[in-house]
Amino acid sequence: MTxxxxxxxxxxxxxxxxxxxxxxxxxxxIAREAARIMGATVRLLHVSDEPLKGEGLLTSTxxxxxxxxxxxxxxxxxPPSAAILEAATGDHVVLIVMSSTGATxxxxxxxxxxxxxxxxxxxxxxxxVRPDVAKEFAAQGRGIKRLLxxxxxxxxxxxxxxxxxxxxxxxxxxxxxxHVAVQRDPTAQQIGALPIPRYxxxxxxxxxxWTREFLRRFCSGFxxxxxxxxxxxxxxxxxxxRTARELQSDLILMSWKGVLAENRxxxxxxxxxxxxxxxxxxxxxxxxxxxxxxxxxxx
Amino acid sequence: xxxxxxxxxxxxxxxxxxxxxDAWIEISTRFxxxxxxxxxxxxxxxxxxxxxxxxxxxxxxxxxYHRLEEIDLASFEPRDIPMDLLLGRARTERSQVVxxxxxxxxxxxxxxxxxxxxxRANFDYYEPRTGHGSSLSPGIHAALAARVGSMALxxxxxxxxxxxxxxxxxxNAAGGIHMAAQGSxxxxxxxxxxxxxxxxxxLTVNPCLPSAWTHxxxxxxxxxxxxxxxxxxxxxxxxxxxxAGKPLVVESPSGEQFSLAAGQQLRRPTDGRWSVLEVTxx
Numbered sequence: 208m209t210x211x212x213x214x215x216x217x218x219x220x221x222x223x224x225x226x227x228x229x230x231x232x233x234x235x236x237i238a239r240e241a242a243r244i245m246g247a248t249v250r251l252l253h254v255s256d257e258p259l260k261g262e263g264l265l266t267s268t269x270x271x272x273x274x275x276x277x278x279x280x281x282x283x284x285x286p287p288s289a290a291i292l293e294a295a296t297g298d299h300v301v302l303i304v305m306s307s308t309g310a311t312x313x314x315x316x317x318x319x320x321x322x323x324x325x326x327x328x329x330x331x332x333x334x335x336v337r338p339d340v341a342k343e344f345a346a347q348g349r350g351i352k353r354l355l356x357x358x359x360x361x362x363x364x365x366x367x368x369x370x371x372x373x374x375x376x377x378x379x380x381x382x383x384x385x386h387v388a389v390q391r392d393p394t395a396q397q398i399g400a401l402p403i404p405r406y407x408x409x410x411x412x413x414x415x416x417w418t419r420e421f422l423r424r425f426c427s428g429f430x431x432x433x434x435x436x437x438x439x440x441x442x443x444x445x446x447x448x449r450t451a452r453e454l455q456s457d458l459i460l461m462s463w464k465g466v467l468a469e470n471r472x473x474x475x476x477x478x479x480x481x482x483x484x485x486x487x488x489x490x491x492x493x494x495x496x497x498x499x500x501x502x503x504x505x506x
Numbered sequence: 507x508x509x510x511x512x513x514x515x516x517x518x519x520x521x522x523x524x525x526x527x528d529a530w531i532e533i534s535t536r537f538x539x540x541x542x543x544x545x546x547x548x549x550x551x552x553x554x555x556x557x558x559x560x561x562x563x564x565x566x567x568x569x570x571y572h573r574l575e576e577i578d579l580a581s582f583e584p585r586d587i588p589m590d591l592l593l594g595r596a597r598t599e600r601s602q603v604v605x606x607x608x609x610x611x612x613x614x615x616x617x618x619x620x621x622x623x624x625x626r627a628n629f630d631y632y633e634p635r636t637g638h639g640s641s642l643s644p645g646i647h648a649a650l651a652a653r654v655g656s657m658a659l660x661x662x663x664x665x666x667x668x669x670x671x672x673x674x675x676x677x678n679a680a681g682g683i684h685m686a687a688q689g690s691x692x693x694x695x696x697x698x699x700x701x702x703x704x705x706x707x708x709l710t711v712n713p714c715l716p717s718a719w720t721h722x723x724x725x726x727x728x729x730x731x732x733x734x735x736x737x738x739x740x741x742x743x744x745x746x747x748x749x750a751g752k753p754l755v756v757e758s759p760s761g762e763q764f765s766l767a768a769g770q771q772l773r774r775p776t777d778g779r780w781s782v783l784e785v786t787x788x
Contacts, residue, residue, distance in 0.1 A: 392586040403587050406641040406670065406684075410590075416681045440591045 219247040219301045220279070222331075224254060224291045226321070229269050230338035231306045235278075236345040237336055237485055238304035244351065244378050247301055250279045252294050254287040288324035295331045304334040306341065307479055317480030323467050326488060334458075336485035344485070351378045355456035356433075357447045358386050360402035361394030363491050365425050367462035370489055372429035380457070383435040385450040386421075387443040401425075403438060414438060444477025452483050464490045507612055510619070512551035519544045563627035565609050575601040579637060589637030602635050606643035607650075610636070614650045618705070626654045633659065641670050645690025652698030652714060660698060661716045667691045696724055700735060701759070704728060708755035708763060713737045713744055728754075742778075747771035747785060
């Protein structure tokens with residue numbers, strides 16, 4: 208695999224992988240918004256079979272030259288996911304923004320194989336967005352003003368509260384939390400877990416007490432306190448999507464690491480397939496928003 | 507419960523009128539209670555229906571309850587959240603799922619008013635239909651289970667109640683302990699496993715401790731009397747000691763009654779014969 212860069216980014220950058228399809232390019236407005244918030248540069252990484260330069264690189268995308276103003280366009284060749292992962296680990300990449308499906312998508316899958324591999328392997332924060340959602344965002348000129356963080360009571364997902372609150376502060380956005388209670392919660396036994404109370408002597412007071420305990424335990428000192436803390440039940444993926452629709456969320460934050468094999472990661476798959484907004488994945492063991500992949504490697 | 511309340515209120519009103527007429531006049535005047543009203547309480551109590559099916563011994567939770575959807579709660583186990591959250595409010599209201607001990611609570615409280623067969627029938631009927639969404643529920647189930655001899659369930663619900671505060675998974679430990687649940691835990695131990703009970707003129711005791719328990723001692727104050735109950739599972743010995751206070755009658759499981767004076771203890775050694783002894787040492 209080779210990679211030739213038209214320009215080397217020297218400041219924090221938001222990486223946008225492209226494959227020449229309009230779907231992959233539809234996410235650029237979201238990447239621009241993210242980069243504006245983070246004070247970063249947008250780096251468009253066009254991945255092709257053969258190395259491209261200059262005019263060839265430009266024509267291989269469907270982009271108008273005027274739409275590239277303020278952006279960096281680069282080319283890498285070789286297997287797409289490997290090229291994206293390599294680019295993400297260097298040059299101060301603080302975020303990857305990409306379409307959940309690309310040129311090879313067959314239209315029926317909510318997650319293309321390239322996005323799937325990047326999601327499973329990168330330690331960099333990653334925004335995945337369906338092309339239809341990206342186009343709607345662009346058409347509406349939506350910003351990132353309302354974040355939704357789904358939690359399940361486990362310490363692992365609760366750890367996402369701090370970066371979520373920081374991001375909300377950065378975006379000057381509100382932060383909502385949806386806690387999805389499930390029948391059998393495997394995380395309930397973990398030290399530090401805060402599941403929904405098994406007993407609710409007076410449901411209104413029980414949930415109110417739980418919410419206050421939640422804020423005390425997890426949100427003390429945050430610059431942005433959660434606005435809504437909702438408790439939902441049922442299929443977690445559906446509950447997250449339903450809440451995002453009702454609250455008109457602009458971004459769903461998912462704390463996740465794992466594999467997308469068959470019969471696994473049902474919640475992630477449902478959210479990606481049905482979310483009405485972009486989905487930001489933060490790995491519990493990965494880089495936080497604002498730290499670059501190269502910094503992460505040094506650590 | 508309403509019937510019991512009306513009857514007891516009538517009894518107390520008449521007792522007060524007879525024993526302390528001045529106090530009764532003051533209270534009845536302040537609360538506008540006439541003699542006729544007191545009589546009406548008793549008449550009303552006699553007319554109240556309790557939904558008891560004489561054939562099955564089961565008291566219907568409320569009219570129409572038996573026609574509601576039956577839901578197999580066991581199929582939802584193990585679970586970590588209340589049933590009404592799982593089912594949703596609408597379906598819960600259309601189902602036979604009860605949040606907490608209701609009829610079971612009634613029969614636990616009024617256990618002397620119903621035969622053992624009714625206690626048993628209702629416990630067996632409602633226990634599988636109860637979701638225990640309230641912390642008050644499992645302790646009362648433990649107590650009644652012990653009274654009707656369902657020891658495995660009694661032990662299960664006792665442990666479940668103890669875990670409410672010992673096992674901090676409620677997300678509200680900072681708000682304090684579940685005092686009422688702890689009260690039900692004590693009652694499950696004392697009125698359930700130890701089989702202790704009180705009546706107008708006597709105390710009864712009928713212990714049946716969990717198999718894993720080896721010893722249980724209960725200090726108790728009852729009507730200005732200081733008592734101590736001791737149960738030793740290994741030796742099978744039971745002791746009821748009256749430390750101080752007026753003499754009282756204690757009834758053994760077989761119905762024998764023993765009068766105890768301060769400084770005496772009722773003892774059932776391993777041979778099973780109850781006898782009253784002087785306490786020789788503290």
